Amino acid sequence: MSSMAISRNGTTAKNGLGRRISALLYRKPVLTLLLLLTPPLLWFGVVYLGSLLALVLQSGYTFDDFTMQVTPVWTLANYQALFDSTNLDIILRTLFMALAVSLMSALLAFPLAYYMARHARGAEKAFFYVAVMLPMWASYIVKVYAWTVLLAKGGISWWLIEKLGITPAYEWMLALPHVGGTTLATSNFGRFWVFVYIWLPFMILPIQAALERVPENLIAASSDLGARPWQTFGYVILPMAIPGVVAGSIFTFSLTLGDFIIPQLIGPSGLYIGNMVYTMQGSIGNMPMAAAFTVVPIVLISIYLAISKRLGAFDAL
């Protein structure tokens, strides 16, 4: 070690120390790794996993309805309460919306992501990146409030539908049970529309990244072996894009499962999981029940991932 630190042409002592540290780190890669990884690992361990653990623990605590006190007495009552018909309604309502939003986002995002990854070049590509990211720069609340106005009776959507002459179709849609409502702004369709609008960039970017990784010559090889374009798409491109779709749908799925602002501002009455967590924790102070509700999206996403893996979604990774 000392021989490494000896300066050959009389550099300063400070320089020598720096060199000595560099040499030490060079010879002990494990030490370098520890120095680099300890802070983020601590952060992850304490802030993310620790808080998650605390959450799961809390969901097993007892909440006294009379005293409004939480006592660390283990109980499964909170989880049992999730299966009450009102709570189950809330969970299923949120789940179906999350599934519908993810499906629609994937359908809308795929062609755009495909074009961005495989055709757009240079300035055009940069334009698409900015265009996709731009809506995320504006405040989420502002955008959702804007939509309440856009979708309201007499709003721009109303005007546009009249101009397009599709009022009958619009009225037919509003009359549908579970989808419609008195106006777009108070319909489930309107809520679905805004959810898709807000989360779409989170679907586009992972799919685009996955498609970007499909080498050009795999497509050439497929075509060379006699595959028509739709076969190449189905057998070569799509399987490699699926991990991106799954990653994107985890975003859209979990963000919808956890959201409480859109359900509050747009669409019919009827709570979502996010609203319940907000109410339980914020208004009632029933932390254990809020925690139990928060565990629901975690479980749902785990199930979703398990199914995706079983179906071979990650084979391309």
Add this chain to the structure above:
Amino acid sequence: MPHAVTFDHVSRLFGQMRAVDNVSLTINEGEFFSMLGPSGSGKTTCLRLIAGFELPSSGRILIAGQDASALAPFERDVNTVFQDYALFPTMDVLNNVAYGLMVKGVGKKERLARAEEALSMVALADYGSRKPGELSGGQRQRVALARALVGRPRVLLLDEPLGALDLKLREQMQSELKNLQRKLGITFVFVTHDQSEALSMSDRVAVFAKGRIEQIATPQDLYDKPASRFVADFVGTSNVVDAPLAQSLTGQRRIFAIRPERIQLGCAGIVTAHAVRAKGVVRDIAFLGAVNRIEVELAGKAVLTALTPSFGGALPLIGSEVELAWRIDAMHWITEAA
């Protein structure tokens, strides 16, 4: 019988750049045909033109006598072995090989059986269930070969397929490829920048430079009778002697090429009447194993390289004066376009 592939005045332009410049050639049925040239010479573009990944800017391409100039890759009875193999990472080896049969609608049982057969042809019978990522470079190469051959294409295109392999594996694959080609009787079009590879494997070789064909000939003719200074230099090593020096040595003011192994140090055993002789100073000697490479500077700064077998006799010293000689019929006159 029609030719396997015909290029009829084919050009391919990328912007202003003529990647392939008015190329005409014919490749015979069952032939092992190589396209040899430095990078950027247009050989790979020619291959891609046959495969259909590029379409000609002008001229016609015929495959088995049929005009294929505008056909899509999947409409051509031609398969390619890619330089980086291009195996599908989502499929196992067996399904990679069966892919071409699958997309053409061959039933599952039959296509898997044929894929198995193709895999055993390249000595990978037990690897069907592996993923491409679990194979070595040489094994992936064989899978790519099996995948391209399983459908028995009219023409097999190979785009520098051995470039990524180490020397031993390369040499082994060279002879395997040649054997396979003989056995199957399929036309092989082989693109390479390695002249020894092209010489050792091919029935005929086309030498490319700057988008044009310099010469199409058998390996023997290419080596012994290079059509241009470029071919003489690119195929093997050669001494190309310029006209002024040629005049002082032979009396004829024409460029000629002489292969280093045809130059003899000293004049013993050569009939003077049929030989050219020159005097020079030894500038460098390198021991290459089987031979020694000796560089001799003649009058007028021209340097000739001679290869002499390393089994006998003392070597001259660097700086010493030596006499060189070669038979007149060992020389090859080059007619150069002005």
